[in-house]
Amino acid sequence: MKRSIFKAIAGALFIAAAIPLAHAQDAAKSAYAEVNGMKMYYEVSGSGDPLIVLHGAYMNIPSMGKIIPMLAKNHQVYALEFQGHGRTNDIDRPITYANLADDTAAFMDAVGVKKADVFGYSMGAGAGLQLAIRHPDKVTRLVAASTAYDAEGFQPEYKAFIPQMSVEMFVGMPFAQEYRKLAANPDGFPALVKKLIALEHEPMAWGTDVNAVKAPVLIITADADVTTLEHSVALFRLLGGGAMGDMGKPLSASRLAVMPATSHTAIIAQPELLEAFVEPFLKDETPKGMFQ
Template identity: 75%
Template sequence: MRLTMIHAALMAVSLLFTSTAADAQPKGARVKVNGMQVYYEVSGKGEPLVVLHGAYMNIPTMGAIIPKLAKTHKVYALEFQGHGRTTDIDRPITYQNLADDVAAFMDAVGLKKADVFGYSMGSAAGLQLAIRHPEKVNKLVAASVAYDIQGWQPEFREFIPKMTVEMFLEMPFAKEYPKLAANPKGFPELVKKLIQLEKEPMAWEKDVKALKTPVLIITGDADVATLEHSVAMFRLLGGGGPGEMGKPLSPSRLAVMPATAHTAVISQSELLHAFIEPFLKGQTPKGFFETP
């Protein structure tokens, strides 16, 4: 009897660890969205969190932040039009189109509403998702985002007209593209669409000001968006006022990563997670005027 109980206990522990390990492994699948076969991976348990990558990226290049978030959330990481394992279609890549794709993806996988974390192009797509489909977004984390093309650094704006397909064919990620791509020869066409995306006006100030969705803006102090623009966006969302002066804090937040250029934002998973997790959980630091 005692051996049976011990055996049963060992089996239960074994199953627990097997289940935990299985849950931790991302499960990949494809779903039809707006004429595309969209590839996505689901990992973790908890409240749903949709993760949106940047331009020329895919799920693997988002790095360690996805498994960190999957420890406390059920993460749905998808790959955008023409990126990673998702097919391309005869349609421009615009932030509005990407946002509509995410909304349709959520419908296709049965997600009525979720938190959203986007980086770079994914953050602008997430912002448009909150603007165009506010009923689908609980909270938005937008890393390296802008709401107006004037918010980009002057040097970057001057560089946009000089962008060519040939220039991007020399980039390291051009050689990596065929390894995952549904169409291994589709990179030049993707580059054409993404260069055109950079020229989008992005005049969304009124839309941002009207948002009711709480937004965490994360920016590097040497990011492609200026610090002034990030602060202006935070103020549009109701932030930037004095705390401890009788008014509640804004539900939106601003976090600045020190000594951080654009591509270094996503590589600092520990710091990113330290910003994202308290925001999604609604936790705020307590000052010494507050009762513990």
Template identity: 75%
Template sequence: MIRTVLMAAALLVAGPAFAEGPPAGARVEVNGMQVYYEVSGSGDPLVVLHGAYMNIPSMGAIIPKLAETRKVYALEFQGHGRTTDIDRPITYPALADDVAAFMDAVGLKKADVFGYSMGAAAGLQLAIRHPDRVNKLVAASVAYDVEGWQPAFREFIPQMTVEMFVDMPVFAEAYRKLAANPDGFPELVRKLIALEKEPMAWGADVKALKTPVLIITGDADVATLEHSVALFRLLGGGGMGDMGQPLPASRLAVLPATSHTAVIGQTDLLVAVIEPFLKGETPKGMFE
């Protein structure tokens, strides 16, 4: 159980990984918030969405790596990092709507999206609620139904308390370093615990998606492997190739020996599966 509590702590202490210093950031008004974001690189646009309790620096090396071939727009969600909080629950549909409004504010009509954990679920809702805004979606460590979480995590959710997180210095100290309101951490924790308890059953919506999705999961992730495969099948995957039919647009990648918090640190493996997906490249079989 304590390992699950430390899930976000491991991400928060991860330092930034910019070789020449971080790109200059900016703020834009989105749904009553001042949303902080950074733009780096050049090329086709890619919106990057972080996980719960995280921020842009704690995403580590993946953002600068993706910026080598893409124009990356990395934003910080409601109450996270340098983005202000508002009097509103944090829900996946609300986060998705925030991303769509952010894209309006910075002049992005459509973009590829890469989300991790909470950001992946927000990205999935973005594709469901605003399909015209998403070209391709990369969803790392995601579930579409509460039944897909590992049993140990589902059992732990009712035991989560605000005090549990506030009493861990690594959480509060990392929050204060960037937060617009240094005293706002307990309220953020309350909202994120409530998010864990929100109903989540998006199977029908996922099955109706036309957006290509790359599902990335660790083989010891917070979602079960069976759930990731079920998600892939809802998106049209899981059939046999080499039978004369084109492969589905969506894809599934399982990272070996990788827990939930380790997924975002597997930079080389992530890029190795993300880049071909975004470019539409597929390995050729012997019958092609």
């Protein structure tokens, strides 16, 4: 049973990593920034207010798919590749959500972006949430697609799977070969897997910190996600959401969206639906009710 869960998750990761890069992304400008001892690879596309895009674990800019060029229609998108991912080199340091957030803040300083909207998916969403906690002056609005704020919010099947993770499980998967195509160190995949497994064991209980976040947050979750729906609702309530509208008070600045018939890795494969949630939030647009 546990092995079949692993095969399903690993296969889904490969599918996510294999999402083709949209042709519009070919116009992006690429560069490296010196960030905390790394040469961090990034791409800039579009024009408008800055929007930082943060990818998930085992991913890179291409595997984020069409959502980047779609967002670039209305924003200047800065898509970066985290430590040990894509074309960014690994360093002698663990991968933690705090480190990822601090790297993002340092990246913004390096490229001259004082404050920006942020879109994060999976691990990138956790990094975005930590960015809003640790560097609140840098985040205007945050889109957090498929994230947790407490380890107790993961689905029971996933919590049972985490202790079974091993480097050997991942190095034989097809996306291990995909890693070599872009990696600064083509032989660095086992070391990356070891760090990402350690990240899964990182203590996560951010409730008090999340409750203090001032930036509006759009939580996007799948109805069959790695976290429970109850956890996403609890996160929404921590951010001030969940009260009744139409009672004369303004709606919460934060929002919650649930994608139907969708698993964790299928979120990023639906860019049109994502864009339909993200753009009104970033523009601070809300549907008008009959009492308005």
